[in-house]
Amino acid sequence: MNSVLPFLPLMIGALAAVFLRGWLRSAIILAAPIVGAVNLMGLEHGVFWSIEFMGYALEPVRVDKLSMMFGYLFHLASFIAVLYALHVKDTVQHVAGLAYAASAVGAVFAGDLLTLFVFWELLALTSVFLIWARRTERAYSSGMRYLIIQVLSGVLLLAGLLIFAQVNDSLLFNQISLQHDGIAQIGAWLIFFAFGIKCAFPFMHTWLTDAYPEATPSGTVFLASFTTKVAVYAFARGFPGEEILVWIGVTMACFPIFFAVIENDLRRVLAYSLINQIGFMIVGIGIGTAIALNGAVAHAFNDVIFKGLLMMTMGAVLHMTGKINGSELGGLYKSMPKTTILCIVGAASISAFPLFSGFVSKSMIMAAAVAEGYDVVWLLLLFAAAGVFHHAGIKIPYFAFFAHDSGIRTTEPPKNMLLAMTLAAIACVVLGTFPAQTVYALLPWEHSYQPYDVTHVLTQLQLLFFSALAFVWLNLRNMYPPELPSTNLDTDWFYRRLAPNVLTRVGGAIYAAYATVERSIFASVKRLVHNSYDVESGEPKGYFGKLWPIETMVVWVAVLLTVYLVIYYIPGSW
Amino acid sequence: MADQNEPKGFFDKPENISKMLKVFYVICGLLVVADFIVHRHIYHDWEKIPAFYAIYGFVGCVVLVLIAKEMRKVLMRGEDYYDE
Numbered sequence: 001m002n003s004v005l006p007f008l009p010l011m012i013g014a015l016a017a018v019f020l021r022g023w024l025r026s027a028i029i030l031a032a033p034i035v036g037a038v039n040l041m042g043l044e045h046g047v048f049w050s051i052e053f054m055g056y057a058l059e060p061v062r063v064d065k066l067s068m069m070f071g072y073l074f075h076l077a078s079f080i081a082v083l084y085a086l087h088v089k090d091t092v093q094h095v096a097g098l099a100y101a102a103s104a105v106g107a108v109f110a111g112d113l114l115t116l117f118v119f120w121e122l123l124a125l126t127s128v129f130l131i132w133a134r135r136t137e138r139a140y141s142s143g144m145r146y147l148i149i150q151v152l153s154g155v156l157l158l159a160g161l162l163i164f165a166q167v168n169d170s171l172l173f174n175q176i177s178l179q180h181d182g183i184a185q186i187g188a189w190l191i192f193f194a195f196g197i198k199c200a201f202p203f204m205h206t207w208l209t210d211a212y213p214e215a216t217p218s219g220t221v222f223l224a225s226f227t228t229k230v231a232v233y234a235f236a237r238g239f240p241g242e243e244i245l246v247w248i249g250v251t252m253a254c255f256p257i258f259f260a261v262i263e264n265d266l267r268r269v270l271a272y273s274l275i276n277q278i279g280f281m282i283v284g285i286g287i288g289t290a291i292a293l294n295g296a297v298a299h300a301f302n303d304v305i306f307k308g309l310l311m312m313t314m315g316a317v318l319h320m321t322g323k324i325n326g327s328e329l330g331g332l333y334k335s336m337p338k339t340t341i342l343c344i345v346g347a348a349s350i351s352a353f354p355l356f357s358g359f360v361s362k363s364m365i366m367a368a369a370v371a372e373g374y375d376v377v378w379l380l381l382l383f384a385a386a387g388v389f390h391h392a393g394i395k396i397p398y399f400a401f402f403a404h405d406s407g408i409r410t411t412e413p414p415k416n417m418l419l420a421m422t423l424a425a426i427a428c429v430v431l432g433t434f435p436a437q438t439v440y441a442l443l444p445w446e447h448s449y450q451p452y453d454v455t456h457v458l459t460q461l462q463l464l465f466f467s468a469l470a471f472v473w474l475n476l477r478n479m480y481p482p483e484l485p486s487t488n489l490d491t492d493w494f495y496r497r498l499a500p501n502v503l504t505r506v507g508g509a510i511y512a513a514y515a516t517v518e519r520s521i522f523a524s525v526k527r528l529v530h531n532s533y534d535v536e537s538g539e540p541k542g543y544f545g546k547l548w549p550i551e552t553m554v555v556w557v558a559v560l561l562t563v564y565l566v567i568y569y570i571p572g573s574w
Numbered sequence: 575m576a577d578q579n580e581p582k583g584f585f586d587k588p589e590n591i592s593k594m595l596k597v598f599y600v601i602c603g604l605l606v607v608a609d610f611i612v613h614r615h616i617y618h619d620w621e622k623i624p625a626f627y628a629i630y631g632f633v634g635c636v637v638l639v640l641i642a643k644e645m646r647k648v649l650m651r652g653e654d655y656y657d658e
Binding site for chain 2: 370379467470
């Protein structure tokens, strides 16, 4: 075996980017993902570089079909993202982007929970710089919230793995499952929640919709590719077939589409639809049959490419116009025709049009849901599939490139951006048209599936065209909600508004009470002083106050002697 | 900014839009007709309803948009809500 640690080529690329400038840096950071992918090809299945740490066996690199699939995916994604970011004159973004990709690769090859934890935290620490690199006040505070939540996920993972190690006397990362007794149950749930935060479970999802749209145009492309997909991988490895995941997943697939319809920031619309797509994957993992798990990881694979493509097109719009709100855009097809077409390819892929990548993976999950008797889940997923076409498939291209002409005239983005988007678009079509030779060939579980038959194609086309018809009808009747400059409240309101408000109010009340007490004490002391002093005659009112200290002392000594004398005589009288 | 003299874009002309919509309606119609001609596999009872997917897609999306519009009344705030 001639390979090195899988994450090493990307990490070396990141380090090289610190020191190199100009074309040399461009060459090295483009080569890093290619070298990394070639390095993966040299890896056989098995466990490598095992070490022992405090009596526990660690497997820093475990290669099997599942880790290999995500390994290839992350190298492909990082190549496209690096190409997209090539024109950027910002060392921070190049270094952070590659180091972040390297952490993701490290995480999916981790054979034990401790190694996973290390890369889990590295994912957070490297990616936050892609948000801060926007260098705005908003991005700074958003990145801060992102970092806190991500590190919290790591802390939960650490607590869970410590319990896990104690109970099982092993740190190896295999199926964990939620059925345990006693303290092991707590450990399993802690790990489950650690994964859940990174996976953007409902109520824990706001770090994603908050931070991703605040990152730089190329930063968001990196961000959308790695963190959540590492979490999907971790669920597929640790909790396949847990039924609770079906219900969590279906919630994730459904609720974000409502937010996406009324959201104005088009990259935030895509962030919501990212959660919606992860929902499909989580349902697949929860169902847990071979076809469902294959569908989940295949969808993760396709999603990275088409969501990356959509994020890239919106990033190109932001880069060229400085605007990203639907209310300020429109009519850009005239000046950015290539970007428009590439965006439509991404939209067709995420909406699962036949011959585009989403179709071949989403249909596996739907088929699995019907086969296992999850009727309600199947219906809700169908609704979510129609909804995703509505907001990501139609709304994104429509409000950015068509709708009413905003009057903005610009040009196509830099060549490297166009090239990266073209690559992703080609990948979407190839994956969707020849799944058996591409994404299906990488699938970890044994199961053959044929997405293209008359039933599937016809029913999917009916679903999509009539969803589009609903959009047309609502638009013609002026019932479609217009894009408005706005903020929509989500669960982050609880920690961004409610909690600070409550704290301010409680703190204010305590301070006010303290101030009242202090004031009344001052007042009473002042009153005491005032009452004991006769202003008119210019002397104190009390008898002793009028005397000199030495006279006062004589009086007190006399009193003391008298008392002493009395006490002296009392025992004698008994 | 938009040049007053620039040629109108394809999508600026209402006649082009209405032509495209007509083609779109015809495709929608054909897809429903196909439902009665093609024998599709039935995996679930509800799929026996004629044009089930077409009806579900249309109704689902209208309901989605109408609910989302109602959500705006509760959830929508000013653009700088969190910056204030």
